[in-house]
Amino acid sequence: MALISELHRLQEQHGYLRASDLRDLAGRLRVPLYKLQGLASFYPHFRSAPPPAMEISVCRDMSCYLNGSPVFTRALETEFAADCAAGRAEVRPVSCLGRCDNAPAACVNGRPLPPTAPADTQERARQVAAWARQPGGIPEEEAGGASRTWRMDPYGKPEERYGILRRLPPPLTRNEAQPLSAREADPILATLEEAGLCGMGGAGFPTATKWRLVREQAETPRYVVVNADESEPGSFKDRVILAELPHLVVEGAALAGRVVGAAKVIIYIRHEYEPERRLLAREIERARAAGVLPVPMEIFISPGGYILGEETALLEALEDRRGEPRNKPPFPVSHGYQGRPTVINNVETLAMVPGILTRGAGWWKEQGQGGCTGLKVIAISGEVERPGIHEISLGLPLKDLLAAAGGVSGGRALAAVAPGGASSSFLPAGAVDTPLDFKAMQDAGSMLGSGAVVVMAKGTDLLDVATNVVTFFRNESCGKCVPCRTGTEKAVRILSDLQGGNGSRARIDLLPLLGETLRLTSICGLGQVALDPILSLLEHFPDAVTSRLPGACDEN
Template sequence: MATTLTPVLSRTWDTERPWTLESYRASGGYDALRTALATAPADLVQMVKDSGLRGRGGAGFPTGMKWGFLPAPDGGPRYLVVNADESEPGTCKDIPLMMASPHQLLEGVIITSYAIGCHHAFIYLRGEVVHVYRRLLQAVQEAYDAGLLGSDVAGSGFQLDVTVHAGAGAYICGEETALLDSLEGRRGQPRLKPPFPAVEGLYARPTVVNNVESIASVPSIVQYGSDWFRSMGTERSTGYGLFSLSGHVRNPGQYEAPLGITLRELLEMAGGIREGHELKFWTPGGSSTPLFTAEHLDVPLDYESVGAAGSMLGTRALQIFDDSVCVVRAITRWAEFYKHESCGKCTPCREGTYWLVQILQRIEAGRGTQEDLDTLLDVCDNILGRAFCALGDGATSTITSGLQYFREEFEAHLSGGCPFDPAKAALFEYASGSVSGAGTVGA
């Protein structure tokens, strides 16, 4: 496994006006489309299956297998929906990809649509990112004007229309069935499954829902082949991906590397933790994944290894927190987010996230009790696996892992408030048994 960066999706980001059709074509853009249009659709599906590409939106489900779940054509329409509703705290890979290289996504949309027999594709974008919305609309218009969309795609006779839809801004619409309800003009709430979208999705027709990065990875697979893609990453987590480093690193940003790279290697590329501090905790895949600590620096960032270590790779949103951060405060802010974004459809999530916030706020303020810590775990246990969708599960992840790794910090809050308040620092040192004079506390 290579430990250097592998720019594929990001290779044109530093060129002049990379978002234009002219610039994208100058770098080989849409070459893969010509190859795809000369290939049988079933062979394209098999090529993606052979590549081992797994969904880059968080779940990691094999992309080609998802395409293969579509039932046999029955003469009616089938749809491709690109999930561009990037809302996970810490996740920031799809928006820069669409900003810098919207035609890469569009080329993937066209190839995927051709492969699955779709003639109308949708890109569902988070509505707040108006600048990205305008750029996507411009790219789609450029593609229509160039004959890459419409009734005769690139002279092949294949017909495809693409609609860019801006959502109203709800985290729940990142869940694929809530996204479909929103796209149909209804309130964004998860649907009961089965039926799954592949059988009965948008407008009750067979539908493939894929993440932006997943679809944008398709052209390179078509152009260079499945073996090339499998040559990167690990045996079961193949290929490359965008790792988003944010927080207390010297050079935060997007690092495109093979799956299986470690945080230690990424931190070296990012210049390390800010001077005078040490790594305290981090998220491997956004705020809905269990926390890792410095002991996990060498865990390979692939689906299997991260799962075996007790977390999830998710969206590869690596939020880095140093020793100046109060873990209780950070977890409370995340819990407030999930409470606010719960759609309210199911009781475990609606009520559970509310009570998690009440308890955490009480603990953070120094008014909690030992019983509150047990109650937190009990509420998490009653949400996990019982909520209608994964939002409820995600809301519990940082709480249970936070108590696993930093219980003494939670207990220190019970004695009079946040120990990372400089006035409480001595109390924390006494409660945790740490040496005095920890100069980074409260920094």
């Protein structure tokens, strides 16, 4: 972590990574200069040239695309035309900023637009320009300001927080990693196992099993890593949990650390979540000052890239390497951070732990409906009237979530839904009765994933949306796997030609074969699902694709 943390520090100090600073750092830390250059060139957050006075980053991905980000970007380019020509400003499209509930999202000098930004794209651009030119720049709103009741939070009052940790015997010393005894750990693992808590980041691996596997490893030290690198287009629920329930994340992570005997807990958070990072850091300090934090805990800021949400790519970044996924096996439970046993859990997964341990597995099971068990935090965005997050009972029909979000924006009819964010297959409007549950969505031909529902209205060009998603995966491919690197590029060319009226039936017919090749040969999930949106379009909405073939209009 030392190298990337130093690169962060240097960029924060100078605005970019100066060649002289890299040379000095290489000499001071006694590492090859090429290694620092390799890190700086791989991670998108690092700059090799001075930034302009006003750097406007505009999200180009799925939810923002559906809400007019191309038009918004052009409007910003017009508003800042003179500044851009003079080198004072730069307007650049970027990958998902994790603020799909305020689409089209943008940041000015790293500060996100507040929710008060106008919805109309032209007015929004004018307001951004006015804010950017005023002293202080974009108004800064503290995260976590919303006041809502969370069923997952077992604590009615702040002074009641960390109740489970308080009831556990403290470690004998603060400087030694000590797992709980079997008498103390077994009931925790048994309760989580009975509840059936699984990973909420999309993988769905049983939480108790993961903790037990790490606990049983003979090698030490052991570690806990919290994956807060939420970068899936359409997903922003972890950001809200970090802002509004940081105490549950801290307690859940500390409990994992106590059970497995972790030497350290590392919270890996994306750099775009700076307001949430500050809140989380304050919560860690509060817990430490109150004497309820028995495990060393630190925050690591990601240098950027969707691929880092993959757990082994994340580990590579923590170990100061390029964030490329590892071949598995071995798995992180035995060979994780620094080659040692490591628990890696999602923010939401850990935030659910205190409630289950406080109220019991029976309570957790009762929270579901329709034969499903437990709670889930779902983000809903896209062409929906009130984008946001909802804490739901697993098993809630998709149509009920859509109704709670005010329905499709503008009163339009529903065309399609991506129930698990950009990486999930599109489902037609007829699937709205499907329960929001991992197995039910899989049976329907898609996936719940991390819980990022993206809504598409009737009249929306679904081919354009699918092309936008495949382009995202092309942009975010780390390049390690040749089939992923070249296959996503080929898919984008096929779809772009089709959009431009130069497609052919033969090239469309290549897409299923290309998708299967990526699925079988890619190391990680990015390549394995990169073409699922367009393949689901071919399955459920074939006319959206074939109608763009040359001569299709004449034939009809």
